[in-house]
Amino acid sequence: MIGIVVSRADPASVHIGDHLLELTDWERVVDDARSDSEGGGTVHRTPGFELRSLDDLHLDLEGVADVFAAPEFVVFASKHAGDTGPLLTAHHTGNFGPAEHGGADGELATACPNAQARVLNALREHAPSGYDVGMEGTHHGPSDVGAPSMFVELGSGETEWDDPDGARAVARAILDLRGIGPYRDRQVVGFGGGHYVPRFGRVVRETDWAVGHIGVDWALDAMGDPSENRDVLRQAFERSGATRALVEGDRPTLTDAIDDLGYRVVTETWLRETAGVSLDLVAQVECAIGSVDAGLRFGDRAHEAGKAINGITTVSLPAALLAEAEGIDAAATRAAVERRTIAFDTDHGGSRLAGEVVLRETDDLAEIVDAFADVLDEEYETVERRDDALIARETAFDPTAARDAGVSEGPAFGRLADGEAVTVDGRTIEPETVHERRERRFPLDEDNDTPRTEGER
Template identity: 60%
Template sequence: MTVGIVVSRADSASVRIGEQLRERADWERDDEGGSSGGPEHIARYVADGFELLAFDPWHLELDGVAAAFEDLDFLVFASRHAGETGPLLTAHFTGNFGAAEHGGSDRALAAACPNAHHAVVRALDEHTPEGYDAGMECTHHGPTAVGAPSMFVELGSSEAEWADDVGAAAVADAILDLRGVVPQTERTVVAFGGGHYVPRPTRIVAETDWAVGHVAADWCLDDLGDPREGRDVIERVFAASGATRAVVDGEKPRLREVLDDLGYDVVSETWLRETTGVALDLVADLEAAVASVDDGLRFGERAREATADAEYILVDHPDDLWADAHSVDSDAALAATSANAFAYTTEENGNRVAGEIALPDADAYDAYVDALAALLGEKYDTVAREDGTIRITDTAFDPAAAADRGVPEGPKYGRLANGEAVAVDGETVAPADVSRERTEIYALADPSEGKGN
């Protein structure tokens, strides 16, 4: 796996990043190496997993630059970022959704490297020096005919930062962290809509295992025009990213219509979060068998440990038992479900479990029921599992019995409920005198009758 690095002598930030790169790895200068194709380089350095070429022209002018490298899997353009953002480290892909005003060709997109981009954005965040922010940008400017998957990794956003060794070192460290990283992943989405600095795609990269390919911000879509007439460009967004799914910021009915007609799935940010770590074939199987994520399906920890073809059983969820356990400790009840299940249906934005539950096997169902019963043990006197049920008994304060003994409503009710005797008309009323035993029986499903996959 070889990462090509492009340094432009016309870009002071690029030169500074190149200097920091050479200080941080064991490079060998080899100006005789490289390929005779593509733009002419003026210096070549090689290190384990990397090949760095320096060029005189600006990055935007380096169409076909991949041909100048001897061997590479993807390219990183070490570049400057210009804008009114303050000190910023950023990464993005290149392309034009409309006219090419800053390099490349009209309505053309360079091949992206989403998995490498996912890695470098996280690395930029890890290495960000004090006073800087790190983030992502939408797809913009050239070159568009690079010849290999590529991305820009940038130091910004003004002359002060372009000359800053600390900022340049952070970018260099993030690039060097790409050693051994593959450029592509099937867990890739493209994104449409939002601002130039793409908050939703940035969250997806930072907080899920999904990578984001090309991003068409709102202004990019303005350049594109009517999506029904820009179907070819939309197709290129997916092809250049290696993606079949998209996230869309805002309604954008015409765009959604085109995406649907082209056969691409539009997924929610919630879907990407919930499917993180779960094999996609298993996701598809469980959504078909139980419910969709958008309709409340949630995946448990067991799904994130399972293979794509893992077997499971579908069982009616013990809704009433879970609700009672939830009243004891809501977080613990949710954690018990997540710890034991492949997937489960929810209500109230995922905060209440109800419906069906998919579990690896009957043993997992038993462990789940036992975990809920243990929570009830904190609330009730006795909790017993017997004959396919959970039976609870509890002795509790009975207001009607207290009224019969002449106890006035008010503080004395509270004292009796807390186990303290009270005096009424010169007589002592003990908690046991005004208590009643309550029995509740929760029926359990027979996991042996659960529907398998």
């Protein structure tokens, strides 16, 4: 069950609450165990949700989960105030530093990253025209809710707080949380950046990683020296269900403190590349071939493999064959590797294949070589697959032979190169006399990988 908190001191909260009650059927029950001002009195229940109204502002409602019957998480339907125009937003609560707006100094509430990711998607789906959707860094109280929690907000001024379309969008997004749990198997803590955290919003929007607590620039400044506030940092991880952090900007003191606590700082590239891949498999492959940040990328078979695999095979692709295929069609060559590998190494910032690959079975290497042969077939007349090599054959124009035959560079030279006979000083020069039959051998044995070219006219 998800607990929904409506504050009577917040006009936007009341407005959102009214739309929640209109959008679905609710059972009205009476709770005589507590006063109406403290969430008792009339209580509304519908499958998956319980809605209670309280007199106090949300940020002062410490321990409010106790008014519900063991909620999975709590949603505060709230206003957002700021100079940001029409905005629908969500965030977690707590204070990295002094508590200036509710909660306690250096105390963070328990986050619900999976639910926040889902509600942000729902806000984008339901947002009225003219509204932006975003997430915010962790700020204000309460810091001890008693269950995982988040604020879902309608902003950013009185016009929007009274807007029925905006309030209805927030209400619909909250109801879309039915059946959603507070956590998933991958969430990350964020540090750095501005209050409206576009980078972390992008991670939530474009990967399968959720984001828990976010200590933005001003919050980290308020916290002070990370090495002296490790307890706050530890809370950020523990209360987000996270073991990894994404840090925006150069913050060596912070990253050192995170490392000392036993957590791992990762990059946005790492989060993107590991999306959809078992984290057990990620760890196994990084040990075998190197880190994502050093160039490791995951192939399609990593997404099919599930958890870590017994007996993965790491091999090097035939270097000369790889270089030739990339030179002919780099995109097709990379696609051939991506489709048939668990992982592969890259260089030049991930733009070029480095040659080392992780395979599920050794037979997969033969499939890659066959795909490379198809790429070479775009350039060569024939490509023959042998056990130890690919043999590529072509008939190529020999400029030196053309000059020796008396053909100067110019239009006739070009026509001859294109396979057309030309006449020079009354003599007909046939194209086959200035074309050479060439054969290139690309070894498949990595110990004997030097290509050999042979030719005859």
